[in-house]
Amino acid sequence: MDRIRITGGNALRGIIPISGAKNAALPLMIASLLTSDTLTLENVPHLADVEGLMRILGNHGVDIAVNGRRERQENDYSRTIHFTCRTIADTTAPYELVSKMRASFWVIGPLLAREGRARVSLPGGCAIGTRPVDLFLEALTALGADIEIDGGYVNATAPKGGLLGARYRFPKVSVGATHVMMMAATLANGTTVIENAAREPEALDLANCLNAMGAKISGAGTKTITVEGVASLSGARHRVLPDRIETGTYAMAVAMTGGDVTLEGTDAALLETALDTLRQTGAEITATETGLRIVRTGDRIMPVDVVTEPFPGFPTDLQAQFMALMTRSSGVSHITETIFENRFMHVQELARLGARISLSGQMARVEGVSRLKGAPVMATDLRASVSLVIAGLAAEGETVVNRVYHLDRGFERLEEKLTRCGALVERVSE
Missing domain, CATH: 3.65.10.10 (Enolpyruvate transferase domain)
Incomplete structure (x- = not known):
């Protein structure tokens, strides 16, 4: 079974093509x-x-x-x-x-x-x-x-x-x-x-x-x-229209690691609420002729509360990724899941990296920490798996994500796209 090995600490810089949804x-x-x-x-x-x-x-x-x-x-x-x-x-x-x-x-x-x-x-x-x-x-x-x-x-x-x-x-x-x-x-x-x-x-x-x-x-x-x-x-x-979830995922990865990435072939109108939320964390997002440019140059990630809702609200499919981002915020954020009743399975895996998250019903309280530390983690579903990748990109040392078949269900050539922007990510086959 394949695994994804990530060595964290590199800011993302470059171009990522967004796939069809x-x-x-x-x-x-x-x-x-x-x-x-x-x-x-x-x-x-x-x-x-x-x-x-x-x-x-x-x-x-x-x-x-x-x-x-x-x-x-x-x-x-x-x-x-x-x-x-x-x-x-x-x-x-x-x-x-x-x-x-x-x-x-x-x-x-x-x-x-x-x-x-x-x-x-x-x-x-x-x-x-x-x-x-x-x-x-x-x-x-x-x-x-x-x-x-x-x-x-x-x-x-x-x-x-x-x-x-x-x-x-x-x-x-x-x-x-x-x-x-x-x-x-x-x-x-x-x-x-x-x-x-x-x-x-x-x-x-x-x-x-x-x-x-x-x-x-x-x-x-x-x-x-x-x-x-x-x-x-x-x-x-x-x-097929561009993948708004992939767009939001890579935008959050840039916000997590810092850097400057252009997401090509996407459309801001597909996820305006998520992008507005991301701007509140301190990321700069601008439209380009080919897509969106995501920049984060500051050291701080601001905490922001989120409630998932049907479109045009904040997508449930970006909830896990945003939680990963909030683990490194400079304060406390609250994430409320209203679409699915069992979509916090990534919490325990993020905790293995040093995240401080507590659950109360359908709400997660995320207390930002100054550092995450790499560890072996296990993907539990499609979107949860990529939240672990985002956390691993910012963690010190090595993070190994197991059960990456979940990732393969919804993210096209993820390790290749991240590597092109300077991330140290590789697929390992047993």
Whole structure:
């Protein structure tokens, strides 16, 4: 099993290219199930989750060509992948595939819309909370689907003649459930109105792609999305938006270590709240022609309180990274997690590096320390793993991060990008 070895103490200086967003690429890939034509996606990142989803889509009959060929391209950050699903080969998404990645459960929407039936295993994924599928199933039920859970599988059947447009209000904001309902509604009979919808940029990106395929979606990016069902969708070409979580992660790494880094190919509008928060810590952030420039020249990191919220609030996917930054602040900060009930598993690992963090329910009190000291640590989930890397970059001595397969799920060539900016980071294989 691979490990990441970090020798801390170096300021980051240089250029880091920002990859396409994992959280946008996955639903876009799944949308290929809605059409018999080819969906071409540009700027698709090299990630374990993307590779895993390609295997799942292949199981359903999707033919996949990477950069016009079937083999993986290793020398290019930006991949173009062509997805063609002439016919659905199988409407079952088996446990052995779905259990490895939660987002793969989302195939239930397109399968149900196009074929009228789907049998999908209940999902797995990171252990950061229960994250039930109730919202997904209630949304599909509102569209007329008959849902039955049996033997760990969700069996869904559409009415004869297809799904039916409906008005549905989510009891709580869910990005995944918004994706699924929006995709299913594109082929439903009539008009669907989704209230209390997720406003995340990834939901808007999916809507833009679906519209390019012939869907009729309006209001994406707001709390109310309207979908007028169409008889069929065609192929399209779409570019995956930049990864705002990767952007925020590297911005926090620069704030942690000091230095001057330009994040190329990203957009400040995707994470304004997080960037404003980062500015309060003392980082200087300016827009450039190619992306964002992050600079921190001062010795002090100012403490800032944070509450995670759905977009446009502070992202839960940046909570662990920001906590790592606050471990070196010049005071006390409070971080409140409102999205997931079990997303503080990185606290004990940060403590191994010398962090002073105490928990009270869903709030963490972080008392900044003057120094962190390298130690062996263990990644527990995707975002927690990169928080340990950020802490290790500023720690004295050597930090070894175990279970880096979590990192590979969501960060493309992390050690290479950091090394190019002066960090001492290497992957070690046992």
